[in-house]
Amino acid sequence: MKNVTVIAHPLVRHNLTRLRDHRTQSPEFRRLLGEIATLMIYEATRSLRVKKVSVRTPLETTTGVELEREVVLVPVLRAGLGMLDPILNIIPHARVGFLGLKREESTLRAHLYHNSLPKDLSQHEIILIDPMLATGGSAVAALDLIKERGGRRIRLVSLVSAPEGIACVHKHYKTLPIFTASIDRELNEVGYILPGLGDAGDRLFGT
Ligand code: PRP
Ligand code: URA
Numbered sequence: 001m002k003n004v005t006v007i008a009h010p011l012v013r014h015n016l017t018r019l020r021d022h023r024t025q026s027p028e029f030r031r032l033l034g035e036i037a038t039l040m041i042y043e044a045t046r047s048l049r050v051k052k053v054s055v056r057t058p059l060e061t062t063t064g065v066e067l068e069r070e071v072v073l074v075p076v077l078r079a080g081l082g083m084l085d086p087i088l089n090i091i092p093h094a095r096v097g098f099l100g101l102k103r104e105e106s107t108l109r110a111h112l113y114h115n116s117l118p119k120d121l122s123q124h125e126i127i128l129i130d131p132m133l134a135t136g137g138s139a140v141a142a143l144d145l146i147k148e149r150g151g152r153r154i155r156l157v158s159l160v161s162a163p164e165g166i167a168c169v170h171k172h173y174k175t176l177p178i179f180t181a182s183i184d185r186e187l188n189e190v191g192y193i194l195p196g197l198g199d200a201g202d203r204l205f206g207t
Helices: 010-022 026-044 082-092 138-146 164-174 201-206
Strands: 005-006 048-056 059-065 071-077 099-103 110-115 125-129 153-161 178-184
Touching: 005 138, 010 026, 010 153, 010 178, 026 082, 026 099, 026 125, 026 153, 026 178, 059 164, 082 125, 082 201, 099 138, 125 138, 138 153, 138 164, 153 164, 164 178, 164 201
Parallel strands: 005 178, 071 099, 071 125, 125 153, 153 178
Antiparallel strands: 048 059, 099 110
């Protein structure tokens, strides 16, 4: 599938299987999601551009690199929070803009209840984080808000994706890179991913 990278690392697959297990309780769910986020972010940031810089070691001056652009992480509340801290451990200097989006049960439309994106995203590398890509409505709403702030260099990290969600994102944002651990089979009649892992936010926070 174009512009979709499935991160099939054995540790990712192992942890995802445990996340799917209905017996996995919140503390373990949080830990596993964090571990997967750490593994996924390596792959998702592989293509970040770097620029040459010079660095003085205790012995001499040499050439190294630093990230060309500042990174902004955009976790979608609530479930995106489960991936945020582990990613911040890897990219501690990243800025964080939160988006609160809640899918309405009857319409499956994403309702925005919080937006604290930085005002100008035009110069940044943006990583949108949400464990679940189901209908794609929340991701497209988030991408529209990021675009409104000038964001252009965006990638989406989504743990579990439905084919319908990927198609929806790519209908609106054709070339957007999506990094996922799994493309699951389909959505059920109430918009849940099958086989999926259930409601990620509820499982993370025990609601
Ligand atoms: C979940 C998930 C995504 C969204 C995906 O959040 O974390 O944001 O659903 O569904 P979609 O692709 O059909 O839009 P939810 O709205 O349930 O909010 P929550 O994280 O607070 O539980
Ligand atoms: N949101 C979830 O948390 N899980 C799904 O399967 C679909 C949307």
